[in-house]
Structures are given as C-alpha cells and as structure tokens.
Amino acid sequence: MKYCFYIGLLLNILLLQACKKKAVAPPVQIANLKSASSFPVGAAISSIGLQNNYVYQGTFITEYNSLTPDYEFKFDQIEQQQGHVDYTACDYIINFALQYHIRVHAHTLIWHQALPAWVLSFSGDSLAWENLFKTHIQTEAAHFKGKVSSWDVVNEAIRDNNGALRNNDIQTGDGSIWRRHLGPDYIARAFQYAHEADPGAFLFYNDYGQEWNGPKLDSMISLVNKLKQRGIPISGIGMQMHTDINVSNNNLTSALQKLAATGLKIHISELDISVNPNNKANIVFTDTLQLAQAAKYQFIAETYRAIVPAAQQYGITTWEFSDHDSWIPAFFNRKDWPLPFDADYKKKPAYYSLLKGLKN
Ligand code: G3I
Secondary structure, three states: OHHHHHHHHHHHHHHHHHHOOOOOOOOOOOOOHHHHOOOOEEEEEOHHHHHHOHHHHHHHHHHOOEEEEOOOOOHHHHOOEOOEOOOHHHHHHHHHHHHOOOEEEEEEEEEOOOOOHHHHOOOOOHHHHHHHHHHHHHHHHHHOOOOOOEEEEEEOOEOOOOOOEOOOOOOOOOOOHHHHHHOOOHHHHHHHHHHHHOOOOEEEEEEOOOOOOHHHHHHHHHHHHHHHHOOOOOOEEEEOOEEEOOOOHHHHHHHHHHHHOOOOEEEEEEEEEEOOOOOOOOOOOOHHHHHHHHHHHHHHHHHHHHHOOHHHEEEEEEOOOEHHHOOHHHHHOOOOOOOOEOOOOOEOHHHHHHHHHHOO
C-alpha cells in the first residue's frame, strides 16, 4: 500500500514537471543577410574600399559570404601593356576572401568594355586574334585556378535593341571587338578555354535587361540552351538586375521562370534598385521612395527563392552595398540611392526588407 502511495506521488511530480511551460527560447535574431539566407549573399567590392575603409570592410564581412570584384579582374586592369600581367589587386582580394571564408565570383574574362588600349588597337589576322583571346582567358583563369568558385566568362554579348549579338558598331560602345574578329562562336570557345584552364570553376554567361527586355531575354535563353545542347561547359546565367522601383513584378517573375527552366544555376549578379530612373534633377529620397525600394528588394528575394529550385540558386549579389559606392549616380549623372546601405553604411529600409525576403 505504502509503495503505491510513493509511486503515485512520484508520478504526480513527474507529470507536474512535464506540464511546466517549456521555457520558450527567444526567437533567434537573424543578425545579418548571410545568416538569413539558404544561398550565398554577395556584393561587388573594390580592393580600394577593403583596404582603406574599415567601415566598408567591417560591414562587408558581417553581412556577406560571397564577393564579386568590381573591376580588378578585368582586362584593362590586369594587362595594361601586352604581355605584362599584374594580379596584385586581384591577389589581395583572393587573400582577403580566403581569410574570411568568402566565396569569390570572378568577373569577367570576356567583355566588349574595360579593354586595354593595346587590345582596342590590335591589328592581326583571325589566328592572331584567336591567340590573343585564348591566351588572355587561359592565363587569367589558370592564375586563379582553385581560388575562385566561378567566373563570368562572357559578359553582355547581346544587344539591347534586337537581341542579336553585339558586332561591328564599336564606335557607339555597343559593338563587340570579339565578335568582329572571332566570329559569333567566340562565346562557345570562351567557355571551352576557361574550362580547360580551370575545370573546377562554375562558368556563367552574364548580362542585364532580362526583366524588361523580352527579345534580349529570349535571345539569351536560346544562346545558353544551344551551348548546353552542344556540350559546351556552361554552368549558369548571371541576371545582373540593375533595375528600378518601377520594374514590373510580373516581368521579374516571368524572367526568373524562363531562366530557371534552362536548368542552369541562376545568379542575380549585380542587383541594385534605382529610385530615380527618370533622372529627376530635384528628387528627394522620401519615405515613400524608401518603402517602394524596400518592397522591391523583398519581392526580388522572395521570388528568387520561390521560383528558382534550390539546386540552381547560385545566390544574390548586389553591385556594391552602400549608396556611397554605387556606380549609378556618376554613370547617369543623377542623384540616386540604389543599395541596401546608405552613404554612411547605415542600414536602410531596403536592408531590412531584403533580410525578410531572404529568410527561410
Ligand atoms: O582605380 C583605378 C585606377 O587605379 C586606375 O589608374 C584607373 C585607370 O585604369 O582605373 C581605375 O579603375 C576604375 C574603376 O572603375 C574604379 O573606379 C576603372 O578605370 C573604371 O573603368 C571602373 O569602372 C567600372 C566599370 O564596370 C568598368 O570596369 C565600374 O567601377 C563598375 O561598377 C562597372 O561595373 C559593370 C560590370 O562590370 C558589368 N555590368 C555593368 C556594371 C556597371 O557598369
């Protein structure tokens, strides 16, 4: 009898313990963009910023786990005189990334812009041009073999106005010296040469306008599908997404759907969201514009997560991360505030909405 009493008492105590409200751990505070995301979150950075600005460097290290060099890896920076290659700035970025376990997306091997003067004035037959082209690609890709995760192998090969390959009109800045001297199949050979030099790197075709230019998007998809069918070693598509607060959400969604359908990795590679696409001289960055920009950052992150299969989510990269370092105001000669951090590297509403959009 006595034992039953004690067993009953013990059971009651255990029951009481079990019913005690479990201390609810406070919700884990997601403190930064990279922790919020199931895929890499990156920014274009400059070696000058990393070396000279501690707030720039500290903000980048805290928030991001992927980087794209803004300009240092480009032809006009690494080989200003033919045959004299200087990777000093590039190697600084590689060592920085190694130190902080940051993925490097290298940018870019073949572009019709950022070419050194000696290439623009080069005169040789098609064999000489092919040798110049192949030597550049394989020398640079080999130098970074095993140190970069991926390359933008070919950048912006397709014209805006009709989806054709950029070709002869060099003067307008719209032409491609590569297409002109190497023929349209230079793109396939660029990927083959890059793959030979660094078989472990993911290789991307990178371009802009997919979310507002239907012919260009269709031309891009046709190009990459043909490369895939030929067994050309292409891994992914870079959707630069230099966009603005007025861009259609339907167009954004449809472009991501079409790009994801290729089965390739999809990298939103140069995201910034202009609030002044019409170049208004007296524009003020009002709360309304702040919130419109924030909503667009959130929509893009949420839609990317919803539409691009996880295996194809190469990541989202903004083109720099602070309004202080954006290319847009100088390039378009206008006031603009396109990035998640303000010019003092303080978080904007856009930052918090991007964080929400990235969260699983
Ligand atoms: O800092 C160097 C300086 O040391 C050197 O003496 C001088 C002359 O070579 O160049 C200076 O670098 C400049 C660099 O920006 C830093 O300011 C380059 O001249 C200049 O061409 C470079 O502009 C970059 C541009 O691409 C061309 O490479 C922009 O920062 C960069 O934002 C822009 O990024 C492009 C993407 O690659 C492709 N998608 C569009 C995007 C925006 O245009």
